[in-house]
Amino acid sequence: MSDSVRRVLETWVAPETLLPEGEMERWRTGPEREGCPAAVLAPSSEEELAGVLAKASEEGWRVLPAGFGNWLQGGGPADVRLVVSTGKLNKIQEYEPADLTFTAGAGLSLEALSGATGPHGQWLPLDPPGGRVGSLGAVVALGTGGPLRHLYGTPRDHVLGLTLVSGDGQILRWGGRVVKNVAGFDLTRLSIGSWGSLGVVTSVSARLFPIPDMDVTLVVRGLEMSGLLSAARAMARSSLPLAAVELFDSLAPGGPALVVRLLGSRAQVAEMEARINADLSGHAGNTDRLGREESRALHRTLGDWEKGAAMVARLCLLPSELGILLDEAEGLRALATGWSTPGARVALSAHVGAGVVRLGVSDLPEAASALDPWVATLRHLRERVEGKGGSLTLSSGPAFLMREVGPWGVSDGGRDLMAGLKAQFDPAGILAPGRLGLS
Amino acid sequence: MNTLSSGLLAELAAAVGPEWVISEADRLLVYESDAQTAHNLAPQAVVLPSNTDEVAQVARALHRHGVSMVPRGAGTGLSGGALATRGGVVVGTSRMNKILEVDPENRRALVQSGVVNKDLSAETAPFGLHYAPDPSSQTACTIGGNVAENSGGPHCLKYGVTSRYITGLRVVLPDGETVWLGGQGREAPSFDLVGLFVGSEGCFGLATEVEVALVPLPEATCTLLAIFETLGDAGRAVTSIISAGLLPAALEIVDRNTIKAVEASIFAAGYPTDAGAALVVEFDGVDAGLELEAEEAERCCEAAGAREVRRAESAEERLALWKGRKKAFGAMGRLAPDLLVQDATVPRTRLPEVLSRIAEIADRYQLQVANVFHAGDGNLHPNIVFDRRDPEETQRVEAASKEIMGVCVEVGGTITGEHGVGADKQKYMPLVFSPQELELLRKVKGVFDPEGRCNPGKVVPEARSPGSEAVS
Numbered sequence: 001m002s003d004s005v006r007r008v009l010e011t012w013v014a015p016e017t018l019l020p021e022g023e024m025e026r027w028r029t030g031p032e033r034e035g036c037p038a039a040v041l042a043p044s045s046e047e048e049l050a051g052v053l054a055k056a057s058e059e060g061w062r063v064l065p066a067g068f069g070n071w072l073q074g075g076g077p078a079d080v081r082l083v084v085s086t087g088k089l090n091k092i093q094e095y096e097p098a099d100l101t102f103t104a105g106a107g108l109s110l111e112a113l114s115g116a117t118g119p120h121g122q123w124l125p126l127d128p129p130g131g132r133v134g135s136l137g138a139v140v141a142l143g144t145g146g147p148l149r150h151l152y153g154t155p156r157d158h159v160l161g162l163t164l165v166s167g168d169g170q171i172l173r174w175g176g177r178v179v180k181n182v183a184g185f186d187l188t189r190l191s192i193g194s195w196g197s198l199g200v201v202t203s204v205s206a207r208l209f210p211i212p213d214m215d216v217t218l219v220v221r222g223l224e225m226s227g228l229l230s231a232a233r234a235m236a237r238s239s240l241p242l243a244a245v246e247l248f249d250s251l252a253p254g255g256p257a258l259v260v261r262l263l264g265s266r267a268q269v270a271e272m273e274a275r276i277n278a279d280l281s282g283h284a285g286n287t288d289r290l291g292r293e294e295s296r297a298l299h300r301t302l303g304d305w306e307k308g309a310a311m312v313a314r315l316c317l318l319p320s321e322l323g324i325l326l327d328e329a330e331g332l333r334a335l336a337t338g339w340s341t342p343g344a345r346v347a348l349s350a351h352v353g354a355g356v357v358r359l360g361v362s363d364l365p366e367a368a369s370a371l372d373p374w375v376a377t378l379r380h381l382r383e384r385v386e387g388k389g390g391s392l393t394l395s396s397g398p399a400f401l402m403r404e405v406g407p408w409g410v411s412d413g414g415r416d417l418m419a420g421l422k423a424q425f426d427p428a429g430i431l432a433p434g435r436l437g438l439s
Numbered sequence: 440m441n442t443l444s445s446g447l448l449a450e451l452a453a454a455v456g457p458e459w460v461i462s463e464a465d466r467l468l469v470y471e472s473d474a475q476t477a478h479n480l481a482p483q484a485v486v487l488p489s490n491t492d493e494v495a496q497v498a499r500a501l502h503r504h505g506v507s508m509v510p511r512g513a514g515t516g517l518s519g520g521a522l523a524t525r526g527g528v529v530v531g532t533s534r535m536n537k538i539l540e541v542d543p544e545n546r547r548a549l550v551q552s553g554v555v556n557k558d559l560s561a562e563t564a565p566f567g568l569h570y571a572p573d574p575s576s577q578t579a580c581t582i583g584g585n586v587a588e589n590s591g592g593p594h595c596l597k598y599g600v601t602s603r604y605i606t607g608l609r610v611v612l613p614d615g616e617t618v619w620l621g622g623q624g625r626e627a628p629s630f631d632l633v634g635l636f637v638g639s640e641g642c643f644g645l646a647t648e649v650e651v652a653l654v655p656l657p658e659a660t661c662t663l664l665a666i667f668e669t670l671g672d673a674g675r676a677v678t679s680i681i682s683a684g685l686l687p688a689a690l691e692i693v694d695r696n697t698i699k700a701v702e703a704s705i706f707a708a709g710y711p712t713d714a715g716a717a718l719v720v721e722f723d724g725v726d727a728g729l730e731l732e733a734e735e736a737e738r739c740c741e742a743a744g745a746r747e748v749r750r751a752e753s754a755e756e757r758l759a760l761w762k763g764r765k766k767a768f769g770a771m772g773r774l775a776p777d778l779l780v781q782d783a784t785v786p787r788t789r790l791p792e793v794l795s796r797i798a799e800i801a802d803r804y805q806l807q808v809a810n811v812f813h814a815g816d817g818n819l820h821p822n823i824v825f826d827r828r829d830p831e832e833t834q835r836v837e838a839a840s841k842e843i844m845g846v847c848v849e850v851g852g853t854i855t856g857e858h859g860v861g862a863d864k865q866k867y868m869p870l871v872f873s874p875q876e877l878e879l880l881r882k883v884k885g886v887f888d889p890e891g892r893c894n895p896g897k898v899v900p901e902a903r904s905p906g907s908e909a910v911s
Contacts, residue, residue, distance in 0.1 A: 075628075098682050098788045099817075121684055143631070156634060157603050170875050178784040180600060180818045180856035182589045182638050183864075183871050184880050184898065189602065189634030198630075210684030237546070239567060239655035241724055267728030316627055320544045355545075391627040408628045413618040418630050420886035424879060436628050 005038035005061075005081060012055055017043050019085075027069050027085075030077025031399045037064070042085040046163060046171050046202045052084060053200065054169025057428035063167075064432055065196035067107060067135030071142065074395050075195065075435050076407040086137045089202050092116055094177065101160060101177045103205040106137025122208040125152040129358060131304050137201045143193025147244035147261065147302065150236070150353045156192050158206045164191050164199035167426025177205040190421065195435035198425040214269040217295035218276060220258040223285040225249060225326050228258045229352075231283055235260060236319065236353035238279075240272050246302070247322075247350040249329065258285075259302070261295065305347060309360035311397035313378065317390040319355040324388070328381050329359075335373055336361055355390070368400040375404045382409050408437040443483050443528070447504045451486050451528070454496035459534070461485040470529050473516040474576070477779065477827070478862050482509060482523035489534045490551070491609055491617060491647040497530055498645070499615030507892045508613060510641040512553065512584025515576040517780050518861025520587065520640045525896045530645055532583050538562050539648065546653045547606060552583025552646050559651070568653040571598040574857070575768065582649050589638030591857035593689040593764070596815035597723075598654070600857070602637040607650030610636060610643070613893040622650055635883075640859050641894040643887035657688070657723035661733045662751040664760040665718045665740035666711055670694050670798075670810065673716035674791040676743035677814040680720065680736050681787060687736065689721040690815030691764045697771070697809040697822075701763045704770035708763035714746075718814070719764050767811040768822075774807065775824035779836055783844060785852035787817040796846050797821050804839040806832075818856035819847070844870060865900040878902065 002021075009018055019027075019040040027040045043049035056063050061081040066072060068087055089105035090112070096102075097120040104113060110124070110132040117123055127146035128139050140162060145154030152158070161175025164187075175181055175188035191198055220228065228247060235258075236245045244261035260276060262269045273289075280287060290298060306312045317324065329348060336344045344363035350356070365371060378401070382392040386409060394407045415437075422429070422438055433439065443462070451460045461467060462484040472479035483506070488494045501508045507527025514521055523529055532553030540549040543566035550559060556577040560569040573592035574580055580590070586608070591600045607622030621633035636643055667673040673692050680690065693701070698710045698717060710717050718740065722732045737748050751757035771778050785793045794810065801808040801823070812819045821843060825836045844854050844867050854860070854867040868877060880899045887893070 096786065096788055098678055099786045100681060101786065153599070153603065156631060157599060166879075170879070172876050172879060173873075174876075176851070176853050176871070178786055178817055178852050178856070180591055180595070180784045180813070180816045181853045182857060182859055183853045183855050184860065184868065184876075185642075185883055186589065186602065186635055186638045187880070187883065189631045189637075190883075192631060192634070194630055210686060237544070239658055264724075265728040265731065267731060268725055271725050271727035318545045320542075389622060393628050414620050414629065414632045417618070417632060417886060421630060421635075421883065424882040424886060436630070 002038040009039050017041050027083050029064050029072045034079045035077050037083045038081050040083045042088045044088045050165045050169040050171050056430050057168045062430050062433050065200040067138035076402050100208045105203050106201045108136045121211050123211050125209050136204050140204050141196050141201050147246045150245055151243045161205040162201050163203040166199040167431045196432040197435045197438050212263040213265050215292045215295045216262045216269050217290040218260045219288040220285045225256045228256050232258050232352040245352045250345050250347045306360045310364040311361045312395040313359045314393045314395055315357040317355040321388050371400050378405045450500040455486050455488045455493050459487040473514045473521050475517045475519050478519035482529040485529045487531045487534050494611045494647050495615050495617050498611050502614050507895050509894050510645040512581035513579050515580040517858040518863040520859050520861030524862050549650050552649050554582050556580050563653050567656055569656050571654050572601045583646050586637050586646050587641045588859045593691050597688040604652045605637050606652050608646045609648035610646050612644040613888045640898050642884050659726035660723045661729040662757045662760050663720040664749045665745040666714045666747040667716045667745055669715040670794050671791045672744040673718045676740045679739040687720050688723040691719040692814040693717050694810040697767050697811050700774050701770040704773050706766035706770050710763045777825050777827045779823040781821045782855050782858040783847040784818045784856035785847050785850050789850040800839050800842050804835040860898045
């Protein structure tokens with residue numbers, strides 16, 4: 001079947017757009033047989049991509065949009081015929097440093113973007129999970145942020161406009177490259193975080209920020225989690241413009257840690273540091289100070305821990321409810337030591353100000369029967385979090401676990417509206433099946 | 440216009456109480472326009488519900504009778520968005536003015552949509568928190584109106600506009616169904632329906648309750664006022680401040696015509712009337728380092744040719760420096776009977792060029808333009824003073840406005856930065872959207888409002904025959 005699909009595709013696109021068959025394994029969208037796409041396409045223009053989607057809509061072939069293929073199974077296996085990568089749409093189309101804005105193809109990596117803007121003393125302050133190897137388009141489509149969201153926000157706060165190729169192959173431009181724009185309904189925001197289910201993001205305009213003179217990170221250790229959490233909560237509530245307030249557990253030797261990043265002018269950072277140290281002096285923990293290079297190095301690796309994890313879940317809670325995790329994490333830890341390979345670890349990292357937590361397990365058993373306790377525990381955790389108005393998304397995990405627990409959970413209001421909106425953008429229903437719980 | 444059936448009026452009265460249904464012609468005059476007085480048309484009736492349930496009952500009654508619903512906050516909008524231009528009933532939120540919950544622990548508040556912007560910040564100040572977006576009308580405008588328009592304000596340069604601060608919405612849809620969107624952080628596995636609703640100008644439904652994110656009050660503020668011989672010099676100072684890597688909380692410019700109007704009014708702020716432009720620069724944050732930032736901004740202003748830079752040393756002095764900017768619109772009332780408050784955004788670096796092209800357009804049409812704008816955001820307000828009773832002059836105003844919009848779009852900008860499209864700028868929408876994009880905007884509205892009865896005739900121009908969509 002895959003041969004016949006490829007023969008048809010050869011009539012749709014330039015030969016170099018169709019990736020060689022030998023590379024299919026790298027683009028798996030699920031662990032099982034149906035998780036291997038018949039073909040992967042990397043169009044070299046928006047028009048070519050639009051043509052592919054228009055024809056796929058006619059054929060009813062399901063498509064998973066992708067960047068570099070880092071998140072293909074994020075949110076569960078996807079049963080698709082094609083993967084369409086924006087990897088070749090990787091040019092900076094417009095960059096005017098004095099405007100502090102840029103427009104670039106969705107296939108540009110965050111790393112390459114920072115290489116272009118850094119010499120002008122500017123950056124896009126986004127540090128999503130997975131780090132800077134990810135594509136701009138994927139970060140926007142998933143709407144994810146990292147620790148820096150405490151000061152700077154998430155892609156929803158940075159993106160000024162984008163080009164979206166809809167499921168039926170229309171090239172649509174929303175927003176623009178100016179920082180204030182209320183012309184028409186805000187379809188830019190609707191597209192951000194829509195997981196490819198409305199269209200393929202092919203270019204992005206966003207605002208940049210000046211790179212601060214000083215970059216200092218304080219790492220507090222030597223306290224129990226509960227003590228660290230209360231210190232972290234107090235810090236996140238202070239009026240200081242802290243860049244990041246993160247709580248980590250079991251990510252590195254030395255026990256749980258509170259990581260606070262300070263960005264700003266020399267005088268501002270000195271002031272913030274002095275006040276934080278004064279606040280912490282009442283606690284028994286010890287504080288390490290990392291200067292610019294060490295601080296940057298730490299933050300470059302902080303987002304990487306979940307690569308290779310056997311399971312990753314993402315929780316959203318009110319910051320005041322983060323205590324839930326403390327008791328639940330203990331239950332998970334007992335499961336990990338009881339059921340998994342020796343040395344398996346449960347790790348969590350929390351954006352304390354936002355109440356967003358990523359929870360990972362380094363190793364899990366293969367056998368379904370051994371996963372039963374995990375299924376029960378995750379269901380219980382989701383129920384508890386949803387009971388508080390929050391959510392638990394299972395981003396990745398063994399097939400059995402993903403199937404039994406489900407990636408998305410019970411969603412809040414607006415499901416009918418979501419389905420209605422998807423039908424306008426993707427009338428044939430070919431894009432990103434299953435993402436966000438949409439069929 | 441047809442009058443409403445007595446059956447519908449009775450249902451509305453049953454929903455909100457007879458004293459909160461307005462249908463007498465003289466009382467409806469209050470609702471015939473918003474702050475953009477070029478558009479005026481009284482609605483068929485006005486109802487003033489007090490809570491979500493009453494709004495839902497009103498919406499269901501209107502839905503049953505096939506009558507349009509037009510949401511309205513305080514009526515301070517500047518694009519005719521709250522007018523019943525196609526007839527129908529205005530649903531006003533002025534009685535829904537309760538702050539339901541302030542949660543300092545999670546830095547959020549839940550308010551009814553008729554709460555006045557400034558009142559919310561006053562209520563949260565004892566917790567050291569405030570609601571950041573600060574439109575010029577903040578002492579009157581409502582949070583619900585801010586949601587509808589995605590309002591900005593001077594301090595949005597640093598803090599961002601309304602949509603950054605709205606985390607949840609209770610919405611009564613046009614058929615009377617109530618949905619809760621968002622809440623508890625914005626990263627639940629869902630489309631960003633809150634982000635889509637913000638800025639939808641009352642076309643998707645009526646938001647009755649709003650969950651907002653609060654931010655800490657800045658510990659310290661440092662404000663400068665720089666006086667320039669020309670508007671171009673002020674524009675260059677802005678570019679130079681941004682290029683220096685400074686991030687002020689606000690960067691605001693008023694031009695010569697505006698200064699003259701302000702200084703001749705009761706709002707006189709002590710700006711020199713022979714100046715070409717005045718620039719307000721404000722920094723906020725922790726006290727340490729603000730002084731250095733202000734000094735650097737001062738150097739940028741001087742290098743751009745400022746003849747004088749004043750610095751506020753006290754809260755009173757700060758208010759005095761701001762006065763000329765904040766009272767500009769009020770003062771312009773002196774210049775002529777009518778004022779067309781324009782709104783557009785351009786890339787910051789194109790400001791000097793665009794300003795001189797606007798001046799050229801104004802000269803050519805023999806019109807007086809007074810510029811007040813959020814320079815740091817590239818958000819222009821070239822305001823045209825005129826007399827509506829003079830049809831020939833009014834025509835010149837229209838023609839000049841259209842050219843100004845064209846210039847802003849041509850340099851990579853857009854037709855509205857913060858006032859919305861409403862009834863006023865639909866004609867310019869094809870300047871920024873293709874026919875396919877306009878069609879999708881219509882379809883998106885249709886998802887919320889399949890029968891097209893929620894604030895009809897706003898934002899998206901109606902479809903014409905294929906291929907005929909062009910600026911008229």
